[in-house]
Amino acid sequence: MFRKDAGELTELEGTTLGVIGKKGECTPYAVRREFLESRSPHWSGSAGAIYPLITRLEDRGLIRVARRTADARVGKVYRLTSAGRQTLRSWLGTPVKEDLVGVPPDPLRNRVEFLLLLGKSEQRSFVHDAMTRCQEHLGRLREWEAEKERDGDLNVRLVLRGGVRMMEARLGWLGEVAQALGFAVRPASAANT
Amino acid sequence: MFRKDAGELTELEGTTLGVIGKKGECTPYAVRREFLESRSPHWSGSAGAIYPLITRLEDRGLIRVARRTADARVGKVYRLTSAGRQTLRSWLGTPVKEDLVGVPPDPLRNRVEFLLLLGKSEQRSFVHDAMTRCQEHLGRLREWEAEKERDGDLNVRLVLRGGVRMMEARLGWLGEVAQALGFAVRPASAANT
């Protein structure tokens, strides 16, 4: 969670640089809205995270105030510096860092190791509940995907598609878990191996 | 990353309770080794994380010193209290919390949204490198899986199986990304849609 070298970025910092780079120029609040609205709930987009982060990036010379807006509220509009563009490229680019390649953490998967500490019927409830809720979530994702079908840009669609694939894989896996633990598996979903 | 209620646990705390619960009783260092050796590199298993965490769990009455060992180094052997068992069950149990169900964060997927900020050939390198490295990682995972085939317990195997499925889904997705960005896809891997 920490950067080791001076050139390193945390995931939130890198993503923020990416957002600014993609928008060309924007205010801190515009960045915040990105995290509040469209992005994964993993990041809260809290003011206490974003504003100090922006200051940090500015202090490191990766972004710079491009102009001020007429609206006194908004004030500062930021842009990437060339150093910022460079840093962003190395954050994004090859060679892909080792920790990006490994299996990403998944709290649901994490719990399965300890499922044997529950009674058989509780285990069944857990797996059943997880499958149902994942299925629902997948449904919502697919609606979102259909919605973005034309308006969204290609890369956003691809990210969304990755999320859908993850959820499908999860569902297939949960089916396997159910079977291994001796529960009946309804062949309802189309997301099996 | 914060708990909201007094009864809530962070992911690391819950996992630690699970480890202690599964082992029956163990020393703090035994917990640490679990994180250092067998588990995902997501957690460092650093002393600065584990020892204060153990103290926290003890202060909250979730674990208790069961006995001391002859070895003065080791000293304290912890056990779950009944309150700890109860808390662990609710951490594990139904209803599955909302954030567990959503698409888990993935730094690789995260980067794809900003790939258009790179040149075409860099994009190609990124995707190609990611696929190669993921494929290698998947290979190692499968070896691990074969190794644990008989000795490991069922739940550990299932967790590992989940990791394999995630990596397979990722690879399939990366293929889709490559295609969408106009790169040739080698039909080498067996992990496509």
Added chain:
DNA sequence: ATGGCCATGTAAGATGTTACATGATTTA
């Protein structure tokens, strides 16, 4: 008995969280 590892911590610091404060602007 001494050098090295085992096991347990503590220290300092980075990053993120919730909750609150504040002034500008839009809206009723």
Added chain:
DNA sequence: TAAATCATGTAACATCTTACATGGCCAT
């Protein structure tokens, strides 16, 4: 003009990180 909301912060604090300190045990 009063109330709600927008946009920008700050304060307190929890959790994790790396790096260092310490003391018991074991092998040569």
